[in-house]
Amino acid sequence: ENFGKSTGLSIKYAAGPVLAGLGYLSIKDAATAAGDTRANATLVYGGYDLGVAKVIGYFDTESGSSAAAKRLRVLGVKAIVPVSADLTVQAGISKAKNVAGSTASNDNVLTTAVKAVYKLSKRTSVYGIGTLVNNESGSNKGIDSKLTTSNGATTGGIAAGVAHAF
DSSP states (O other): OOTTOEEEEEEEEEETTEEEEEEEEEEESOSSSOSSOEEEEEEEEEEEEOSSOEEEEEEEEEEOSOTTSOOEEEEEEEEEEEOSSSEEEEEEEEEEEOTTOOSSSOOOEEEEEEEEEEESSSSEEEEEEEEEEEEOTTOOBOSSTTOBOOTTOEEEEEEEEEEEOO
């Protein structure tokens, strides 16, 4: 009866140049069939606007439904630099540990990304992004959660698009 039930909580503080937040999510019976499984995630982040750039760091930890699985941990940082009134450039890097949830120590992933956003109007912008995903020998992650590659491979991708806020 509680299959797929989720509970979440988040809090955010933003005042002046300081940004900080905490989020938590718990899912009961996260697997595809009902049973006694759970998944939990906790995210902590903080940032500061230096004037010439915003710097944001974050830490995420997730536990799967298997007691034997190692806890996924992600640590990342990104910088957002306004180049002009209409152009913003972002760069980020993150390290994910235990992405396969195995007891081996070779399933980590390093992801780097660069993004540019150009405002066409108050609500419309165009963007371009490039991403590299470097896998250790025990991981096979791609640039999208649905795409995988061979263990230990490095993958990359580029994307461009138009964003509009309604």
